[in-house]
Amino acid sequence: MSTSRTSGAQESPSMTDRVNSVVKYLRSEVPECLAAGVIDMATGMLLSVETVDTHPPEVLDLLAATTLEMFQGRNVMMIEDIFKERRGVVTDRHYFQEILVNSENLAHLFLRSGSNDDIVVAVVCRKSVNVGMLFAQARRVLREHGRL
Template structure:
């Protein structure tokens, strides 16, 4: 996993005002990799994978995805409708992006709220293929 750690570190350095990055496997509920520039409470790290799984695969989210597919005439082939989620808190931007290679994996990045949202999204999207290649 040291290669994944290196890739996450490079991503953090390239994403504006990024303070943490991680990679979550939704099927196993495991946090595959994590890198931070600040210290974060271990309780937060322990909950990251579970919270990410709930955001992307909770029963209500899956039901909404099915409704959107049906309304748009898209066949329900088991793929997921939601690919990215952004959560803003008082001080931080949290970006969650589903892997293109594996729908059951999600990259997570946390940036300071003062970062330019457009640049954050652009850099996160650019970082994803290199992260995927390490898993």
């Protein structure tokens, strides 16, 4: 007869599970969402992505590289430092937390994780999306499911 003991505590999900979960929630809960991904700014790597279309790996790598440049490129970091200095902000956190980019047919929203400045989520929607709802739903998903 075998006996198993459990402490009653649940194992916390792995980082991979949390990242994949956030991507799935973004895809299902952000209006008109065509793609969602999570980028690690420390490594410049795309940790997870889910899209309605298939894309070659080079295109997905460009998403990660572009996100890194938009948030932590040399000029961006210099501008952040100037803004923080002029406003008397003393923190190691990045100044820019969200960036919205509209292209010909798409709206791309990039948000830093509230719990980790090195994690950025990207959400791509049709340009017809209600931008207020895009922000509201993406922020809600990150707040409720984004402990990355």
